[in-house]
Amino acid sequence: MNERIYVCHTFYNVYVTLLKEFHLGKERLGEADIALSTMSTDFSGLKERLEASGVFRNVFLLEEKRDNTFPQIAKYKRSYHNIVRHLLNRIIYTKLLGKLEEPYMTIDFKSYQDIYVYCDSDPIGYYLSYQHIYYHAMEDGLDCLKYLDGAHYDNRGHFKLKAFLSSLNLIFIQNGYGKYCLDMEINDLSCLRHTCPKYKVVPRKPLELALSSEQKQAMLRIFMEDADGFLQELSKKADGDCILFLTQPHPKSEEARVQICHDIIRDYCEGCHVVIKPHPRDLIDYAALRPDCTVIRGKFPVEVLNFLEGVHFKKVISIATTALDTIDFADEKINLGDTFWDKYEDPENHNWRTV
Numbered sequence: 001m002n003e004r005i006y007v008c009h010t011f012y013n014v015y016v017t018l019l020k021e022f023h024l025g026k027e028r029l030g031e032a033d034i035a036l037s038t039m040s041t042d043f044s045g046l047k048e049r050l051e052a053s054g055v056f057r058n059v060f061l062l063e064e065k066r067d068n069t070f071p072q073i074a075k076y077k078r079s080y081h082n083i084v085r086h087l088l089n090r091i092i093y094t095k096l097l098g099k100l101e102e103p104y105m106t107i108d109f110k111s112y113q114d115i116y117v118y119c120d121s122d123p124i125g126y127y128l129s130y131q132h133i134y135y136h137a138m139e140d141g142l143d144c145l146k147y148l149d150g151a152h153y154d155n156r157g158h159f160k161l162k163a164f165l166s167s168l169n170l171i172f173i174q175n176g177y178g179k180y181c182l183d184m185e186i187n188d189l190s191c192l193r194h195t196c197p198k199y200k201v202v203p204r205k206p207l208e209l210a211l212s213s214e215q216k217q218a219m220l221r222i223f224m225e226d227a228d229g230f231l232q233e234l235s236k237k238a239d240g241d242c243i244l245f246l247t248q249p250h251p252k253s254e255e256a257r258v259q260i261c262h263d264i265i266r267d268y269c270e271g272c273h274v275v276i277k278p279h280p281r282d283l284i285d286y287a288a289l290r291p292d293c294t295v296i297r298g299k300f301p302v303e304v305l306n307f308l309e310g311v312h313f314k315k316v317i318s319i320a321t322t323a324l325d326t327i328d329f330a331d332e333k334i335n336l337g338d339t340f341w342d343k344y345e346d347p348e349n350h351n352w353r354t355v
Contacts, residue, residue, distance in 0.1 A: 004114040005033040005107070007062060010041055011223070011280050012141055012323075013118040014050070015301040018222070019207040020116075021055055022215045033058040035107055039066060039122060041280060044299060049222050063104045064123045070100045083158060090171045097123060098130020109133050120181065121150050121174035129172050129180045137176055137184035142204060143322040146191045147338070151175040208303070208326065216307040223300035227308060233294060241272045241314040244330065246302055248319055249281040251345040257284055260319075260344060265290065268317055268334065275313070277302055305329060320350075 006017045014034070021032055034056045036043045043061075050059045067073055076093035080086060101123045109115055109128065115135035117124055128135050139145065151173050155162045166173040169180065176184040176198035183200045186192075211219070220227050245264055251257060261284075265274050273294070276286045280299040287295040303326045305311055316330040320338040327333060338350045 002033065002112045003031040004116065005035060005109070005112045006116045006138075007035045007037060007118065007124050009037045009039065009119045009122060010140070011043070011046070011299055012301040012303075013138070014046065015219075015223070015303060016118075016138070016204060016207075017116070018055065018219060019204065019211070022218075023207050023210060029055055030057050032056055033060065033112075035060040035062040037062045037064055037122065037124065039064050042299075045225070046222070046299075049225075053218055053222050055218070055222075060107055062107065062124070064101060064127070065104055067097055067123070070097075073097060073100065087162075087165065087171065091165075094126060094170070094172045095130060098126045101127040101130075109135075116185075119174075120178070121154070125174055125178065125181075126172050129169055129178050132169075132180060134180050134182050137174070137181050137198075139184065139186045141322065142326060143187050143191055145175070145186065145194075146322065147320060149175070149192070149194055151177055151196075152194055205326070208306070211307075219304055220307050223298070223304045224308075225298050230296060231308065231310060242275055242312075243269045243272045244275045244277060244313045244316045245269070246277050246279070246316065246318040246321060246323065247282045247284070247286070248279045248321065250319075250350060251341060252349075253345065254284060256344040257282065258289060260341075261286065261289065264317060264336075265293070268315070272314060302327065 008014045008017060014036070017034060021029065034050065036047060036059070038061055047059050047061060050056060073093060073096055076089040076096065105127055109131070110133060115128070115133065116138050117128070117135050118138040119140040120135070120137045152159060155173055162171060163173060163177050165171045166177045167179055169178070172178055176196040181198060183198045184196065185200050185202045187202070187204050189195065189199060189201050224230065247257065247261065261276070274290070275294045275296065276290065277296045278284065278286055286293070302323050306326070306328050311329050313330040315332045315334060316324060316327055317334045317336070318324055319336045319340050321335065324333040324335050341350050
């Protein structure tokens with residue numbers, strides 16, 4: 001029986017996984033496996049760097065597929081404004097999606113004592129429930145349920161009935177409501193509107209603070225291909241105060257994201273050198289868009305910059321991310337809030353706090 005495996009969908013998921021594994025101690029490094037889901041993130045060379053680190057026994061790529069890969073399932077997602085018909089279709093959808101994912105789930109999950117899944121709303125959650133495999137859910141982003149509680153948002157209307165059906169494995173609800181979800185690790189219970197009996201509080205800051213110098217350097221090698229080069233480039237271009245702008249993959253319109261970048265630099269960064277850190281899923285070429293700025297190359301969680309000696313910013317600016325809470329290298333942290341997007345797209349597309 002294998003010890004444990006982590007199923008990660010983002011770079012931040014990998015970051016938290018490394019925190020957990022380092023916390024277990026040197027003697028247990030190399031026990032666990034990690035799977036990088038290719039469904040929503042291009043992990044580039046991360047697989048090879050993880051393998052070289054020696055932290056994991058195996059590093060897998062998981063080719064789970066979105067439900068729109070399967071045309072035969074679309075009719076079960078339609079809204080008929082009839083709760084009975086809706087739930088019958090959803091029961092069929094839940095089982096069918098799990099079954100259709102089978103050819104792509106090339107990892108023998110039944111061989112593990114513990115399975116940790118970030119973002120179990122993705123097909124992996126349906127597959128494990130279809131196969132009657134127990135797992136631990138993991139908070140996808142730091143305090144992310146504070147901004148979007150997907151379980152309640154996706155199931156607004158008759159939530160208690162749907163949660164009951166999920167507890168019987170007739171339908172599937174993420175974030176602790178599925179029958180085969182043992183528990184769900186979250187960072188902070190106090191910031192959430194809704195609680196679930198399966199929530200398990202595991203604060204992430206103590207894990208970061210417990211990292212040794214050696215472990216911090218390992219993190220940098222895994223996530224940043226050229227940390228020294230970034231520091232040298234920043235020292236050459238920066239003259240005076242620096243401001244870090246964290247982009248996001250929202251709104252969906254690339255034209256809107258371009259305008260947001262220009263507006264934030266104009267309104268919040270006057271007189272300072274701007275460093276842009278693109279979100280891993282934001283594919284705009286910011287170096288071409290703003291050659292006057294320093295653009296951080298590579299994809300990694302912003303928390304990794306905490307481990308770079310000599311990096312300091314006057315401000316860090318974001319729109320709607322809890323990553324700011326973990327940053328120690330700035331004098332001021334500005335989170336503009338998701339209402340900032342209102343003038344760039346329909347608020348219905350980002351106003352998740354009504355549920």
